[in-house]
Amino acid sequence: MRYSFLRKLALISLFSITIAQSALAGLIRDTELETGLQTLATPLMRAAGYAPDAISIRIIIDSSYNAFVAGERVIYIHSGLLLNAQSAEEILGVIAHELGHLKAGHVPRRDEALRDAGTAGTLAAIAALALAAGGAPSDAAVGVMVGGTDQAKRKLLRSFRYDEAVADELGLEYLDKAGISSAGLEQMMRRMAAQRALPESRQSQYYQTHPDSAQRLAVYQDHARQDGHKSAPLSADDTKLMNRLVAKLRAYSEPAQSVLRQSAKTDSADAIYSQAIAQYRRGDLAAAITLMDRLSAAHPSDPFYHEFRGDILLSMAKAEAAAAAYETALTFRPSSPQILVNLGRALIATNDKKRFSRAIEAISAAQKTEPKWAFIRRQLAIAYGRNGDIAAADLALAEEALLLGDDQQAVRMAKRVLADDRPKDELRNRANDILFRFGKLAP
Secondary structure, eight states: OHHHHHHHHHHHHGHHHHHHHGGGEEEEEHHHHHHHHHHHHHHHHHHHHHHHHHHEEEEESSSSSOOEEOOSSEEEHHHHHHHSSSSSHHHHHHHHHHHHHHTTTTTHHHHHHHHHTTTHHHHHHHHHHHHHTOOOOHHHHHHHTTTTTEEEEEEEHHHHHHHHHHHHHHHHHHHHHTTTOOOHHHHHHHHHHHHGOGGGGSHHHHHHHHEEEHHHHHHHHHHHHTTTOOOOOOOOHHHHHHHHHHHHHHHHSSSSHHHHHTTTTTOSHHHHHHHHHHHHHHHHHHHHHHHHHHHHHTTTTTTHHHHHHHHHHHHTTTTHHHHHHHHHHHOTTOOHHHHHHHHHHOOOOOTGGGGOOOOOHHHHHHHHOOTOOOHHHHHHHHHHTTOOOHHHHHHHHHHHHHHTTTHHHHHHHHHHHHHHHOHHHHHHHHHHHHHHHHHGGGG
Protein backbone atom coordinates (compact mmCIF):
# COMPACT_ATOMS: atom_id res chain seq x y z
CA MET A 1 0.00 0.00 0.00
CA ARG A 2 2.85 2.38 0.86
CA TYR A 3 4.61 1.63 -2.45
CA SER A 4 1.41 2.20 -4.37
CA PHE A 5 0.87 5.51 -2.61
CA LEU A 6 4.34 6.79 -3.46
CA ARG A 7 4.16 5.52 -7.02
CA LYS A 8 0.88 7.30 -7.64
CA LEU A 9 2.22 10.39 -5.97
CA ALA A 10 5.15 10.45 -8.39
CA LEU A 11 2.85 9.96 -11.36
CA ILE A 12 0.50 12.79 -10.56
CA SER A 13 3.47 15.10 -10.05
CA LEU A 14 3.86 15.14 -13.80
CA PHE A 15 1.50 18.09 -13.66
CA SER A 16 4.01 20.19 -11.75
CA ILE A 17 7.09 22.05 -12.83
CA THR A 18 9.41 19.86 -10.79
CA ILE A 19 8.79 16.84 -13.00
CA ALA A 20 10.26 18.71 -15.96
CA GLN A 21 13.50 19.10 -14.07
CA SER A 22 13.73 15.44 -13.09
CA ALA A 23 12.63 14.29 -16.53
CA LEU A 24 15.50 16.12 -18.16
CA ALA A 25 17.77 13.24 -17.16
CA GLY A 26 16.26 11.29 -20.05
CA LEU A 27 15.94 14.24 -22.41
CA ILE A 28 17.53 13.80 -25.82
CA ARG A 29 18.33 16.58 -28.25
CA ASP A 30 18.13 15.72 -31.92
CA THR A 31 17.72 18.28 -34.69
CA GLU A 32 15.76 16.05 -37.01
CA LEU A 33 13.33 14.69 -34.43
CA GLU A 34 12.58 18.07 -32.87
CA THR A 35 12.25 20.04 -36.10
CA GLY A 36 10.29 17.25 -37.76
CA LEU A 37 7.70 17.17 -34.99
CA GLN A 38 7.69 20.97 -34.97
CA THR A 39 6.93 20.98 -38.69
CA LEU A 40 4.11 18.48 -38.34
CA ALA A 41 2.63 20.37 -35.39
CA THR A 42 2.86 23.80 -37.02
CA PRO A 43 -0.78 23.79 -38.25
CA LEU A 44 -1.90 22.95 -34.70
CA MET A 45 0.24 25.70 -33.20
CA ARG A 46 -1.18 28.22 -35.62
CA ALA A 47 -4.69 27.01 -34.83
CA ALA A 48 -3.93 27.61 -31.15
CA GLY A 49 -2.76 31.16 -31.91
CA TYR A 50 0.97 30.49 -31.52
CA ALA A 51 3.78 31.22 -33.94
CA PRO A 52 5.35 27.96 -35.20
CA ASP A 53 8.52 28.53 -33.19
CA ALA A 54 6.77 29.70 -30.00
CA ILE A 55 6.32 26.15 -28.67
CA SER A 56 9.22 23.71 -28.39
CA ILE A 57 8.86 19.94 -28.56
CA ARG A 58 11.30 17.78 -26.64
CA ILE A 59 11.63 14.01 -26.48
CA ILE A 60 12.33 12.02 -23.35
CA ILE A 61 13.67 8.50 -23.68
CA ASP A 62 11.10 6.65 -21.63
CA SER A 63 9.23 3.56 -22.77
CA SER A 64 5.99 4.62 -21.07
CA TYR A 65 3.22 6.12 -23.19
CA ASN A 66 2.96 9.71 -21.99
CA ALA A 67 3.23 13.40 -22.81
CA PHE A 68 3.01 16.49 -20.65
CA VAL A 69 3.70 20.20 -20.48
CA ALA A 70 5.67 22.05 -17.82
CA GLY A 71 6.40 25.60 -16.76
CA GLU A 72 7.69 26.94 -20.05
CA ARG A 73 6.22 26.65 -23.52
CA VAL A 74 7.53 23.13 -24.01
CA ILE A 75 5.71 19.91 -24.84
CA TYR A 76 7.54 16.83 -23.57
CA ILE A 77 6.80 13.59 -25.41
CA HIS A 78 7.97 10.19 -24.20
CA SER A 79 9.62 7.98 -26.78
CA GLY A 80 7.11 5.29 -25.79
CA LEU A 81 4.25 7.40 -27.10
CA LEU A 82 5.93 7.92 -30.47
CA LEU A 83 6.89 4.27 -30.81
CA ASN A 84 3.57 2.81 -29.66
CA ALA A 85 1.12 5.17 -31.32
CA GLN A 86 -0.87 3.48 -34.05
CA SER A 87 -1.00 6.45 -36.42
CA ALA A 88 0.50 9.85 -37.08
CA GLU A 89 -2.90 11.38 -36.32
CA GLU A 90 -2.73 9.86 -32.83
CA ILE A 91 0.58 11.58 -32.10
CA LEU A 92 -0.70 14.90 -33.43
CA GLY A 93 -3.89 14.47 -31.40
CA VAL A 94 -1.87 14.18 -28.18
CA ILE A 95 0.16 17.25 -29.15
CA ALA A 96 -3.11 19.13 -29.74
CA HIS A 97 -4.30 18.11 -26.25
CA GLU A 98 -1.07 19.34 -24.65
CA LEU A 99 -1.35 22.60 -26.59
CA GLY A 100 -4.75 22.95 -24.96
CA HIS A 101 -3.12 22.75 -21.52
CA LEU A 102 -0.60 25.43 -22.49
CA LYS A 103 -3.20 27.73 -24.02
CA ALA A 104 -5.46 27.44 -20.97
CA GLY A 105 -2.59 28.21 -18.59
CA HIS A 106 -3.08 25.01 -16.61
CA VAL A 107 0.52 24.41 -15.49
CA PRO A 108 1.10 27.59 -13.42
CA ARG A 109 -2.47 27.43 -12.12
CA ARG A 110 -2.05 23.81 -11.00
CA ASP A 111 1.18 24.56 -9.22
CA GLU A 112 -0.46 27.48 -7.46
CA ALA A 113 -3.45 25.34 -6.51
CA LEU A 114 -1.19 22.70 -4.98
CA ARG A 115 0.70 25.32 -3.00
CA ASP A 116 -2.57 26.77 -1.73
CA ALA A 117 -3.94 23.39 -0.72
CA GLY A 118 -2.11 23.57 2.63
CA THR A 119 1.09 21.99 3.80
CA ALA A 120 -0.18 19.08 5.86
CA GLY A 121 -3.04 18.18 3.57
CA THR A 122 -1.34 18.71 0.22
CA LEU A 123 0.40 15.33 0.19
CA ALA A 124 -2.87 13.53 0.80
CA ALA A 125 -4.60 15.71 -1.80
CA ILE A 126 -2.08 14.82 -4.47
CA ALA A 127 -2.31 11.16 -3.56
CA ALA A 128 -6.08 11.33 -3.92
CA LEU A 129 -5.71 12.95 -7.32
CA ALA A 130 -3.35 10.18 -8.36
CA LEU A 131 -5.78 7.54 -7.14
CA ALA A 132 -8.54 9.08 -9.21
CA ALA A 133 -6.24 9.38 -12.20
CA GLY A 134 -5.61 5.67 -11.92
CA GLY A 135 -9.30 4.99 -12.53
CA ALA A 136 -10.86 5.07 -9.08
CA PRO A 137 -14.12 7.00 -8.74
CA SER A 138 -13.42 10.55 -7.58
CA ASP A 139 -15.62 10.32 -4.46
CA ALA A 140 -13.98 7.10 -3.37
CA ALA A 141 -10.52 8.48 -3.96
CA VAL A 142 -11.10 11.65 -2.01
CA GLY A 143 -13.00 9.83 0.71
CA VAL A 144 -10.24 7.30 1.27
CA MET A 145 -7.27 9.66 1.09
CA VAL A 146 -8.47 12.96 2.52
CA GLY A 147 -11.85 12.36 4.08
CA GLY A 148 -15.34 13.34 3.03
CA THR A 149 -15.42 16.72 4.74
CA ASP A 150 -12.36 18.21 3.08
CA GLN A 151 -14.02 20.39 0.47
CA ALA A 152 -10.77 22.13 -0.50
CA LYS A 153 -9.26 18.88 -1.69
CA ARG A 154 -12.44 17.95 -3.53
CA LYS A 155 -12.29 21.26 -5.30
CA LEU A 156 -8.69 20.59 -6.27
CA LEU A 157 -9.59 17.21 -7.73
CA ARG A 158 -12.48 18.69 -9.70
CA SER A 159 -10.10 21.36 -10.99
CA PHE A 160 -7.67 18.77 -12.33
CA ARG A 161 -10.45 16.85 -14.03
CA TYR A 162 -11.87 20.05 -15.44
CA ASP A 163 -8.46 20.90 -16.87
CA GLU A 164 -8.41 17.63 -18.82
CA ALA A 165 -11.86 18.34 -20.22
CA VAL A 166 -10.81 21.84 -21.27
CA ALA A 167 -7.62 20.54 -22.91
CA ASP A 168 -9.70 17.95 -24.79
CA GLU A 169 -12.11 20.57 -26.11
CA LEU A 170 -9.31 22.90 -27.14
CA GLY A 171 -7.33 20.06 -28.69
CA LEU A 172 -10.30 18.98 -30.79
CA GLU A 173 -10.81 22.60 -31.84
CA TYR A 174 -7.19 22.86 -32.98
CA LEU A 175 -7.42 19.57 -34.88
CA ASP A 176 -10.52 20.81 -36.69
CA LYS A 177 -8.92 24.14 -37.59
CA ALA A 178 -5.79 22.37 -38.82
CA GLY A 179 -7.84 19.91 -40.86
CA ILE A 180 -6.42 16.91 -38.97
CA SER A 181 -8.70 14.01 -38.14
CA SER A 182 -9.42 13.31 -34.48
CA ALA A 183 -9.83 9.60 -35.27
CA GLY A 184 -6.31 8.86 -34.02
CA LEU A 185 -7.05 10.52 -30.69
CA GLU A 186 -10.32 8.61 -30.39
CA GLN A 187 -8.51 5.36 -31.12
CA MET A 188 -5.93 6.12 -28.46
CA MET A 189 -8.54 7.00 -25.85
CA ARG A 190 -10.41 3.79 -26.60
CA ARG A 191 -7.26 1.86 -25.68
CA MET A 192 -6.80 3.98 -22.55
CA ALA A 193 -10.39 3.45 -21.41
CA ALA A 194 -9.97 -0.31 -21.80
CA GLN A 195 -7.16 -0.21 -19.20
CA ARG A 196 -9.60 0.46 -16.38
CA ALA A 197 -10.08 -3.29 -15.98
CA LEU A 198 -6.32 -4.00 -15.95
CA PRO A 199 -4.19 -4.39 -12.82
CA GLU A 200 -2.39 -1.20 -11.91
CA SER A 201 0.98 -2.68 -12.88
CA ARG A 202 -0.24 -3.05 -16.47
CA GLN A 203 -1.84 0.36 -16.82
CA SER A 204 0.02 2.95 -18.89
CA GLN A 205 1.42 6.08 -17.33
CA TYR A 206 -0.74 8.18 -19.63
CA TYR A 207 -3.85 6.46 -18.27
CA GLN A 208 -2.78 7.03 -14.67
CA THR A 209 -1.93 10.71 -15.15
CA HIS A 210 -4.82 11.69 -17.47
CA PRO A 211 -8.05 10.89 -15.63
CA ASP A 212 -11.55 10.03 -16.86
CA SER A 213 -10.58 8.04 -19.94
CA ALA A 214 -14.08 6.60 -20.37
CA GLN A 215 -15.76 10.00 -20.19
CA ARG A 216 -13.19 11.54 -22.48
CA LEU A 217 -13.70 8.73 -24.98
CA ALA A 218 -17.39 9.62 -25.11
CA VAL A 219 -16.43 13.22 -25.93
CA TYR A 220 -14.16 12.08 -28.76
CA GLN A 221 -16.78 9.72 -30.15
CA ASP A 222 -19.42 12.45 -30.07
CA HIS A 223 -17.04 14.79 -31.87
CA ALA A 224 -16.32 12.16 -34.51
CA ARG A 225 -20.04 11.71 -35.15
CA GLN A 226 -20.53 15.45 -35.54
CA ASP A 227 -17.45 15.80 -37.70
CA GLY A 228 -18.57 12.97 -39.93
CA HIS A 229 -14.91 12.27 -40.73
CA LYS A 230 -14.82 15.41 -42.88
CA SER A 231 -11.16 16.01 -42.09
CA ALA A 232 -8.83 14.85 -44.81
CA PRO A 233 -6.15 12.30 -43.98
CA LEU A 234 -2.61 13.58 -43.52
CA SER A 235 -0.78 14.29 -46.74
CA ALA A 236 1.57 11.66 -48.09
CA ASP A 237 4.52 13.94 -47.29
CA ASP A 238 3.44 14.42 -43.67
CA THR A 239 2.86 10.70 -43.21
CA LYS A 240 6.24 9.95 -44.75
CA LEU A 241 7.93 12.46 -42.43
CA MET A 242 6.29 11.00 -39.32
CA ASN A 243 7.26 7.48 -40.38
CA ARG A 244 10.85 8.57 -40.83
CA LEU A 245 10.97 10.23 -37.41
CA VAL A 246 9.53 7.17 -35.69
CA ALA A 247 11.92 4.88 -37.58
CA LYS A 248 14.89 6.98 -36.50
CA LEU A 249 13.78 7.04 -32.87
CA ARG A 250 13.23 3.29 -32.96
CA ALA A 251 16.71 2.77 -34.36
CA TYR A 252 18.21 4.71 -31.45
CA SER A 253 16.08 3.27 -28.65
CA GLU A 254 15.58 -0.43 -29.46
CA PRO A 255 18.26 -3.16 -29.46
CA ALA A 256 20.60 -2.61 -32.41
CA GLN A 257 20.44 -6.23 -33.53
CA SER A 258 16.65 -6.11 -33.60
CA VAL A 259 16.76 -2.90 -35.66
CA LEU A 260 19.14 -4.51 -38.15
CA ARG A 261 16.93 -7.56 -38.45
CA GLN A 262 13.78 -5.52 -39.05
CA SER A 263 15.31 -2.96 -41.41
CA ALA A 264 16.86 -5.67 -43.57
CA LYS A 265 13.36 -6.55 -44.84
CA THR A 266 13.24 -3.50 -47.14
CA ASP A 267 15.67 -1.35 -49.09
CA SER A 268 13.95 1.98 -48.46
CA ALA A 269 15.85 5.10 -47.43
CA ASP A 270 14.36 4.87 -43.93
CA ALA A 271 15.53 1.26 -43.61
CA ILE A 272 19.06 2.13 -44.71
CA TYR A 273 19.08 5.05 -42.28
CA SER A 274 17.98 2.74 -39.47
CA GLN A 275 20.69 0.23 -40.37
CA ALA A 276 23.33 2.97 -40.30
CA ILE A 277 22.18 4.12 -36.86
CA ALA A 278 22.18 0.55 -35.56
CA GLN A 279 25.68 -0.10 -36.91
CA TYR A 280 26.85 3.16 -35.35
CA ARG A 281 25.45 2.09 -31.99
CA ARG A 282 27.14 -1.31 -32.34
CA GLY A 283 30.48 0.39 -32.98
CA ASP A 284 30.77 -0.76 -36.60
CA LEU A 285 31.60 2.71 -37.85
CA ALA A 286 32.90 1.49 -41.21
CA ALA A 287 29.56 -0.13 -42.02
CA ALA A 288 27.69 2.94 -40.78
CA ILE A 289 29.66 5.42 -42.90
CA THR A 290 29.30 3.21 -45.99
CA LEU A 291 25.53 3.28 -45.62
CA MET A 292 25.44 7.03 -44.98
CA ASP A 293 27.72 7.75 -47.95
CA ARG A 294 25.21 5.90 -50.06
CA LEU A 295 22.25 7.83 -48.63
CA SER A 296 23.96 11.22 -48.87
CA ALA A 297 24.89 10.61 -52.50
CA ALA A 298 21.30 9.64 -53.33
CA HIS A 299 19.84 12.58 -51.35
CA PRO A 300 22.45 15.36 -51.48
CA SER A 301 20.09 18.06 -50.17
CA ASP A 302 19.08 16.18 -47.02
CA PRO A 303 20.74 18.02 -44.10
CA PHE A 304 20.15 15.25 -41.58
CA TYR A 305 21.99 12.65 -43.63
CA HIS A 306 24.99 14.98 -43.78
CA GLU A 307 24.67 15.68 -40.06
CA PHE A 308 24.74 11.99 -39.17
CA ARG A 309 27.70 11.46 -41.52
CA GLY A 310 29.45 14.11 -39.45
CA ASP A 311 28.60 12.26 -36.24
CA ILE A 312 30.06 9.03 -37.59
CA LEU A 313 33.19 10.71 -38.98
CA LEU A 314 33.80 12.51 -35.68
CA SER A 315 33.55 9.16 -33.88
CA MET A 316 36.10 7.81 -36.38
CA ALA A 317 38.50 10.63 -35.38
CA LYS A 318 38.19 12.14 -38.87
CA ALA A 319 37.60 15.64 -37.59
CA GLU A 320 38.22 17.54 -40.84
CA ALA A 321 35.83 15.32 -42.79
CA ALA A 322 33.27 15.61 -39.99
CA ALA A 323 33.52 19.42 -40.05
CA ALA A 324 32.97 19.38 -43.82
CA ALA A 325 29.87 17.21 -43.40
CA TYR A 326 28.45 19.56 -40.75
CA GLU A 327 29.17 22.59 -42.94
CA THR A 328 27.23 20.91 -45.75
CA ALA A 329 24.33 20.23 -43.39
CA LEU A 330 24.35 23.89 -42.35
CA THR A 331 23.89 25.05 -45.93
CA PHE A 332 20.39 23.55 -45.68
CA ARG A 333 19.72 24.25 -41.98
CA PRO A 334 21.92 27.25 -41.10
CA SER A 335 20.37 27.95 -37.69
CA SER A 336 20.36 24.45 -36.20
CA PRO A 337 22.00 24.67 -32.75
CA GLN A 338 22.84 20.97 -32.64
CA ILE A 339 24.61 21.05 -35.99
CA LEU A 340 26.39 24.30 -35.13
CA VAL A 341 27.72 23.02 -31.81
CA ASN A 342 28.87 19.75 -33.37
CA LEU A 343 30.63 21.69 -36.11
CA GLY A 344 32.43 23.60 -33.38
CA ARG A 345 33.43 20.37 -31.65
CA ALA A 346 34.74 18.93 -34.92
CA LEU A 347 36.77 22.07 -35.68
CA ILE A 348 38.32 21.98 -32.19
CA ALA A 349 39.19 18.31 -32.72
CA THR A 350 41.23 19.18 -35.82
CA ASN A 351 43.82 20.83 -33.52
CA ASP A 352 44.23 23.47 -36.24
CA LYS A 353 44.44 26.90 -34.58
CA LYS A 354 43.24 28.53 -37.79
CA ARG A 355 39.91 26.75 -37.33
CA PHE A 356 39.27 27.78 -33.72
CA SER A 357 37.75 31.14 -34.65
CA ARG A 358 35.16 29.40 -36.81
CA ALA A 359 34.52 26.97 -33.94
CA ILE A 360 33.82 29.87 -31.57
CA GLU A 361 31.60 31.53 -34.19
CA ALA A 362 29.55 28.35 -34.71
CA ILE A 363 29.12 27.54 -31.01
CA SER A 364 28.27 31.16 -30.20
CA ALA A 365 25.55 31.05 -32.87
CA ALA A 366 24.19 27.88 -31.28
CA GLN A 367 24.16 29.60 -27.89
CA LYS A 368 22.04 32.47 -29.22
CA THR A 369 19.40 29.97 -30.37
CA GLU A 370 19.61 27.80 -27.23
CA PRO A 371 20.58 30.18 -24.40
CA LYS A 372 19.55 27.74 -21.66
CA TRP A 373 21.42 24.68 -22.92
CA ALA A 374 24.36 24.30 -20.52
CA PHE A 375 26.21 21.85 -22.79
CA ILE A 376 26.80 24.64 -25.32
CA ARG A 377 28.48 26.84 -22.69
CA ARG A 378 30.86 23.99 -21.87
CA GLN A 379 31.77 23.58 -25.55
CA LEU A 380 32.24 27.32 -25.89
CA ALA A 381 34.56 27.29 -22.88
CA ILE A 382 36.64 24.57 -24.54
CA ALA A 383 36.81 26.54 -27.79
CA TYR A 384 37.88 29.74 -26.03
CA GLY A 385 40.43 27.85 -23.96
CA ARG A 386 41.98 26.19 -26.99
CA ASN A 387 42.13 29.60 -28.66
CA GLY A 388 44.01 31.04 -25.67
CA ASP A 389 41.21 33.28 -24.37
CA ILE A 390 41.14 32.02 -20.80
CA ALA A 391 38.98 34.81 -19.40
CA ALA A 392 36.24 34.14 -21.96
CA ALA A 393 36.52 30.42 -21.20
CA ASP A 394 36.12 31.06 -17.47
CA LEU A 395 33.07 33.25 -18.07
CA ALA A 396 31.48 30.54 -20.24
CA LEU A 397 32.06 28.08 -17.39
CA ALA A 398 30.52 30.53 -14.92
CA GLU A 399 27.42 30.82 -17.09
CA GLU A 400 27.30 27.04 -17.48
CA ALA A 401 27.34 26.74 -13.68
CA LEU A 402 24.43 29.15 -13.39
CA LEU A 403 22.40 27.09 -15.84
CA LEU A 404 23.18 23.97 -13.81
CA GLY A 405 22.16 25.67 -10.56
CA ASP A 406 25.69 25.77 -9.09
CA ASP A 407 25.82 29.41 -8.02
CA GLN A 408 28.97 29.01 -5.93
CA GLN A 409 30.92 27.59 -8.87
CA ALA A 410 29.63 30.47 -11.01
CA VAL A 411 30.99 32.96 -8.47
CA ARG A 412 34.37 31.23 -8.35
CA MET A 413 34.70 31.34 -12.14
CA ALA A 414 33.54 34.97 -12.28
CA LYS A 415 36.25 35.91 -9.76
CA ARG A 416 38.81 34.21 -12.01
CA VAL A 417 37.64 36.37 -14.89
CA LEU A 418 38.10 39.53 -12.82
CA ALA A 419 41.50 38.38 -11.54
CA ASP A 420 42.76 38.54 -15.13
CA ASP A 421 43.77 42.08 -16.08
CA ARG A 422 43.14 41.46 -19.80
CA PRO A 423 39.37 40.83 -20.14
CA LYS A 424 37.34 43.07 -22.39
CA ASP A 425 34.82 45.34 -20.75
CA GLU A 426 31.93 43.09 -21.84
CA LEU A 427 33.44 40.07 -20.08
CA ARG A 428 34.24 42.11 -16.98
CA ASN A 429 30.70 43.49 -16.83
CA ARG A 430 29.13 40.03 -17.16
CA ALA A 431 31.44 38.66 -14.45
CA ASN A 432 30.60 41.57 -12.16
CA ASP A 433 26.91 40.95 -12.73
CA ILE A 434 27.31 37.34 -11.54
CA LEU A 435 29.14 38.51 -8.42
CA PHE A 436 26.52 41.17 -7.71
CA ARG A 437 23.71 38.63 -7.95
CA PHE A 438 25.33 35.62 -6.29
CA GLY A 439 28.54 36.79 -4.60
CA LYS A 440 27.07 36.54 -1.12
CA LEU A 441 26.73 32.78 -1.65
CA ALA A 442 30.45 32.31 -2.15
CA PRO A 443 32.32 30.45 0.59
